[in-house]
Amino acid sequence: MAVIVLCSASGSPGVTTTAFGLAVAWPRPILLVEADPVGGSAILAGWFQGARDHDTGLLEVAFSAEPVDEVLNRVAVQISDTVRFVPGARSHIEARELGGLWEPLADVLAGLDAVGQDVIVDAGRLGMAESPELLLQRADLTLLVTRTDLPALAATRSHADLIARTGLWRRAGLLVVGPGRPYSARGAAKLLGPPLAGTIPFAPKDAAVYHQGAAPGPWFRMGAFARSLRATARDLHARVATGTPPAALVPAVPAAPNQVPARAVDREPDRTSDPAAVWTAAADRRRGQA
Ligand SMILES: Nc1ncnc2c1ncn2[C@@H]1O[C@H](COP(=O)(O)OP(=O)(O)OP(=O)(O)O)[C@@H](O)[C@H]1O
Numbered sequence: 001m002a003v004i005v006l007c008s009a010s011g012s013p014g015v016t017t018t019a020f021g022l023a024v025a026w027p028r029p030i031l032l033v034e035a036d037p038v039g040g041s042a043i044l045a046g047w048f049q050g051a052r053d054h055d056t057g058l059l060e061v062a063f064s065a066e067p068v069d070e071v072l073n074r075v076a077v078q079i080s081d082t083v084r085f086v087p088g089a090r091s092h093i094e095a096r097e098l099g100g101l102w103e104p105l106a107d108v109l110a111g112l113d114a115v116g117q118d119v120i121v122d123a124g125r126l127g128m129a130e131s132p133e134l135l136l137q138r139a140d141l142t143l144l145v146t147r148t149d150l151p152a153l154a155a156t157r158s159h160a161d162l163i164a165r166t167g168l169w170r171r172a173g174l175l176v177v178g179p180g181r182p183y184s185a186r187g188a189a190k191l192l193g194p195p196l197a198g199t200i201p202f203a204p205k206d207a208a209v210y211h212q213g214a215a216p217g218p219w220f221r222m223g224a225f226a227r228s229l230r231a232t233a234r235d236l237h238a239r240v241a242t243g244t245p246p247a248a249l250v251p252a253v254p255a256a257p258n259q260v261p262a263r264a265v266d267r268e269p270d271r272t273s274d275p276a277a278v279w280t281a282a283a284d285r286r287r288g289q290a
């Protein structure tokens, strides 16, 4: 059993790039499914640089008379020996037609484990009208991808709170892109709640290889970005295969809801603090000024 869904709250933290990178680094055959309701296929435009027509994808799966597993197999594009890719909707309008697909697709994806295949889904941003909610809920692991700056954490926190309150996802994890910019991944996880499932370093040049099909530099494979993807892929694969949850962290610090911290006009973020402490200190300052 290994269906892993990646999504974000806002701000393009790197869901598509990380999903692609994890698929490439995955230790066994994997199907990468683009279910971002924005449409337009970031992977056909990016990795493939538009060289492949968007002539097939989830819409064909949704409307074919063939069984979902058969048509899914037919529309999947080979990316490497182990990675196959199913393009998403061509546009956000087309994405509206996919509502009826998520349930049968979730069933088929769950069954792929029996034939030795894992699945990574790029679900795009949460909260969109055409979000593939059922895939998010039924995945073996659903990863909220975030950066660690306060605007990113503010956006992610409302979703993390909702997930914790409703328990809608079977198992949630946090995947941090750019730890230490400015806050640590552990600090972000402590603030947000879901256990930390992986970190990918901030590496714009290396990320552009997967995001835009840029030529990799000579050290790409040995660099921190590719190494972290391999380590995270190995770890996630092991965890979903054994049903082990991501490492439990300290529970989230209850912070005042819907409060935006005062703008730090006169100070740089303190990289040694965790964001929960910064948040609380900002709230204290505001209260002191009131
Ligand atoms: N690890 C990383 N380090 C630095 N930059 C990154 C990293 N991962 C992705 N990026 C960059 O972040 C930008 C957004 O990446 P990407 O499209 O993967 O994000 P996304 O979360 O899927 O966005 P969207 O919500 O718009 O679909 C791109 O410029 C990409 O190259």
Ligand SMILES: [Mg+2]
Pocket: 015, 016, 017, 036, 042, 122, 124
């Ligand atoms: Mg994306």
